[in-house]
Amino acid sequence: MAIDPVNKLIAWQMRRRYGKIERFMLNPHQVQEELLLKLVKKAANTEWGKRHNFKSISSFSDFQNSAPLQNYESLKDDIDRIRLGEQNILWPTEIKWFAKSSGTTSSKSKFLPVSLEAIEQNHFKGGRDLLAFYCNEIHETTMFSGYSLKLGGSTTPNSSNHETYYGDLSAVLIENLPFWVEMRSTPNQAIALMEEWESKIEKIVDRAIKQNVTSLFGVPSWMLVLCRRVLEKTGADNLLEVWPNLELYAHGGVSFTPYRKQFEELIPKDDFVYLETYNASEGFFAIQDTVESQGMLLMLDNGIFYEFIPMSEYKGIESRTIPLHEVQPDVNYAMVITTNAGLWRYIIGDTVKFTSTAPYRIEITGRTKLFINAFGEELIIDNAEKAIKQACVRTGAEVKEYTAAPYYMEGQDSGAHEWIVEFSKRPSNLEDFETVLDDSLRELNSDYEAKRHKNMALKAPIVHEAKPELFHQWLKQKGKLGGQHKVPRLANDRVLIEELLRLQRDTHL
The missing domain is CATH 3.40.50 (Rossmann fold)
Incomplete structure (x- = not known):
């Protein structure tokens, strides 16, 4: 296929940007520090900036001391005010767009501000x-x-x-x-x-x-x-x-x-x-900056300042953060962002590890909480616990142990969530239990609800009744009986559920 002039022009313009990318690859810490001070200066006269004395900030250390860590719950009241039309609260320019994302433990959906x-x-x-x-x-x-x-x-x-x-x-x-x-x-x-x-x-x-x-x-x-x-x-x-x-x-x-x-x-x-x-x-x-690169290049000049919390020290918004220049490869970190939309020191809930620090490349390793996100549904443990509770109430069941994992698409089939549930009191009808579980998850999580629409990306959950003491046997095999050991409730891969299914097949109900 011949390369037309418009194609050549656009490709040339795109390659020109690569020179600017190389600058932050070579000077990552300077670029990030400059960006932080620029963001703080721009928001100094906002309600948030006045509340946390942004005009006095001249370094990352000042910023850490002046602005506390945030999550959605701590910012929700201010975000709700902006959604109702108030401005100059978190960010000085008008915000009229909000990205809807899956919810937290206290709400079905999050509405994240998106500035111009x-x-x-x-x-x-x-x-x-x-x-x-x-x-x-x-x-x-x-x-x-x-x-x-x-x-x-x-x-x-x-x-x-x-x-x-x-x-x-x-x-x-x-x-x-x-x-x-x-x-x-x-x-x-x-x-x-x-x-x-x-x-x-x-x-x-x-x-x-x-x-x-x-x-x-x-x-x-x-x-x-x-x-x-x-x-x-x-x-x-x-x-x-x-x-x-x-x-x-x-x-x-x-x-x-x-x-x-x-x-x-x-x-x-x-x-x-x-x-x-x-x-x-x-x-x-x-x-991902090259076809062969391991991990994705962290973009350091695109309006976002980064901090990180070692997951070994994670305590939510009470955590201690470290700047980019202190991170180490192959350590699991919770990511904290400050953005040009007014998310200040915001814990996004994702965890990453660095595959390289020269330049800084990352891989997503999971969430700060248990989750399934194989199809974009972002199912968190709070959703699962509440849905299980509702299914028990509606069917007279009592659940002793459970775990869930993604079931991936095969052929023309949609994916699903596959559950193994051990009951201390069996439900009056297992199909009813499955239905209530599914309906409750739809009510609790808007992203799950969207993916379940007409079975297009997710079909109804697959629920297996576990044989008695299945989870006990698994823990015993792993040498994890007693103490603080427990079976993970949710997993974003099939390692655990495949082990349990094999153990289930050894002895049938």
């Missing part, structure tokens, strides 16, 4: 950085001669204040795309922001199969649903028969490991490029 600076200088800049890395590596790319297929959610006006809006982060960004990006993206904005997922997928497929799609952007679980529908609709054996110039898939949101083999079958091309991104509702943090 966060959109332009963090999220969009992160997108450009991704393309800069790609163009620096693939010099003969023809990606910009075609369309980027982007999968996103939808946005909704705030029922209490119609001048503010919330939605999936992807939808917030689509709403604010510059015209020149939208011209090279598919589907169009009207389709991209549709709320009903089943209809949206159909319309995206109908449009995209007629276009020259050269790149894919989105969460693997949903992208897999869309790609399979493309093959069903066209009768093609693989995606290259539909989109012969496809060359890049940028993915994030959940671990790609369970999905890689399926995408390699869908896209049988040896030099096809997969790049991982760490783009959360709170910010665009890191990007």
Whole structure:
């Protein structure tokens, strides 16, 4: 395929950005310190800045002493005020967009502020950085001669204040795309922001199969649903028969490991490029900067200042943080961010480890709490405990032990959560127990509810009744009886559940 002039121009512009990226790779600590002081200065006259005496801050040490660590619960009251229309509380410029994310122990959903600076200088800049890395590596790319297929959610006006809006982060960004990006993206904005997922997928497929799609952007679980529908609709054996110039898939949101083999079958091309991104509702943090790199490059000049809490010392908002220059490779850290949207020393709940400190590259290792996030559902232990309790109340059951893990898509099947539950009192009906468990999780977690919609990404949970003393036997095999040892309630991989299922098969009920 000939490289057209527009493609050459865009690729050249993207490679120009790479020189600026090299600056923070070579001077990471100076860049981060400059950024922190810039953020503090800009917010000095906000309500938050006055409350914590930002005008007196001239160093990281001052910042640590002046501003306490935060989580969503500690910021919720201020965020709720902004959602109702108040301004200049956490950040000086107007905030009318909020990224809706899965909830905490006290609420079904979180609404994270997204400022204009966060959109332009963090999220969009992160997108450009991704393309800069790609163009620096693939010099003969023809990606910009075609369309980027982007999968996103939808946005909704705030029922209490119609001048503010919330939605999936992807939808917030689509709403604010510059015209020149939208011209090279598919589907169009009207389709991209549709709320009903089943209809949206159909319309995206109908449009995209007629276009020259050269790149894919989105969460693997949903992208897999869309790609399979493309093959069903066209009768093609693989995606290259539909989109012969496809060359890049940028993915994030959940671990790609369970999905890689399926995408390699869908896209049988040896030099096809997969790049991982760490783009959360709170910010665009890191990007896989080369095809072969282990971990993702922490982006240090995109409007976010970083601190870290060693997980061996983690005590929530009472923790001690360390700056970037003190981190060590292969240590598990909780990540703390200060952003250009007014999240000050905010514990996001993710844990990371550094695969490299020159430059700083990270891998996501999990959450500060037990969780399952194989399909973007972000199921936390509090959700599981409350749902189990409700299922017991409704079915007269008593649960002794349980654990849950993801069940990954196979063939045309959706994924699910697979549970093993040991009852001290069996439910009146196990199917009713499964139904109440599922319904309760939908009520408690908006991301789980979205993924369960019409079984498109998640089907109903699979619940196995454990044989008596199954968990006791497992702990005994592991030498973990007594003391503080316990069976993890949730796992984001299948190691534990496969061990339990094998042990279950040894003796049947």
